[in-house]
């Protein structure tokens with residue numbers, strides 16, 4: 001019972017458990033029986049007994065140095081982050097800088113050779129057709145492959161529900177336009193991928209930031225409280241692997257999330273861009289699979305797994321399909337046929353799945369190396385995430401280090417990072433940064449981490 005209360009977050013890590021007497025009354029058992037159960041949980045490291053105070057739920061024993069839990073803010077905010085995002089974008093893409101600021105894991109197991117071969121064949125076999133305008137909602141051969149992959153995950157969808165987009169970013173933009181109007185409130189993650197923060201600003205939406213647990217994704221208890229207090233029109237959440245925390249929401253919680261939202265007729269826009277880059281035993285089942293009312297819109301892409309420059313993404317828009325297709329047509333007519341053809345071929349040959357296995361293996365190796373390097377370079381003051389997927393680490397550097405200043409200083413040393421404050425619609429995460437481990441590991445990367453550690457140390461000592 002205690003474990004299911006913890007799972008449902010009716011008791012939070014660090015909180016006191018009901019007393020032996022209260023628990024015995026509630027369960028209609030004797031006090032010694034409850035005591036025995038509490039002691040068994042203590043033996044398993046799940047609760048802790050404090051003298052004269054009672055029993056308390058443990059924080060995750062495995063990873064006490066993970067970033068701290070954010071607070072649920074009192075109200076939604078009008079988003080105003082574009083100027084900062086623009087400034088950071090320039091820095092992140094600075095030529096020759098070591099690109100720790102870009103979440104791009106493609107270089108870790110390059111796809112350029114295999115895609116070049118497919119592209120040559122595409123031009124030879126279907127060149128005429130592929131340089132023309134294509135079907136507005138995408139190439140059938142690619143949509144078929146996407147539907148087949150979902151079927152393998154246990155999700156049956158109709159090809160008509162799939163709309164091919166220009167990356168996941170366009171899918172998210174279409175989804176938001178389909179279900180909100182300017183002035184509406186949307187719930188976003190905290191910390192949240194800055195592309196979503198920027199979208200909210202562009203569409204004139206207010207955002208309420210819902211804290212994300214570094215291990216399990218969105219805190220459902222905080223979301224429930226926010227839903228009770230505010231008129232939330234839609235939620236945009238990474239339902240499997242989050243960016244920047246790299247948390248992995250277990251299937252049971254994902255099912256609870258969908259039920260919680262559909263009970264209140266709130267739309268869930270699930271961002272599943274990192275879904276295939278999981279380090280757990282199995283891939284998370286998309287939230288779409290748990291929907292009873294058709295209020296889940298799934299957005300994803302091949303940007304993190306095959307070729308970001310191809311700009312091929314998709315959405316599964318369920319009951320919003322017709323509206324989504326109209327918006328797609330108005331926005332960009334259709335997406336590149338050539339790139340869709342190449343990806344359909346990559347998927348149907350089995351090459352894509354083989355490639356994913358290799359990418360996941362290398363990302364796990366790099367994650368571990370980078371966590372180790374960060375701990376050495378930054379010392380005990382750093383709290384670092386332990387991602388269960390994706391390609392980025394989230395570092396909380398403590399109150400004496402300003403992430404934006406570190407970003408500037410790092411750029412002067414030829415290193416790009418992403419300052420933490422970009423991942424908030426308000427002013428959170430000023431002491432945080434995000435760095436990518438999705439690039440081939442070499443001495444220059446190792447040196448870059450050391451340099452970042454020195455720059456942070458200089459700030460702590462008041463020298464920067």
Ligand SMILES: Cc1ncc(COP(=O)(O)O)c(C=O)c1O
Nearest residue numbers: 167168169193243273301303313
């Ligand atoms: C969480 C998340 N969602 C969406 C996107 C946008 O993906 P795409 O490049 O396919 O537009 C990104 C890109 O970094 C991302 O990290």
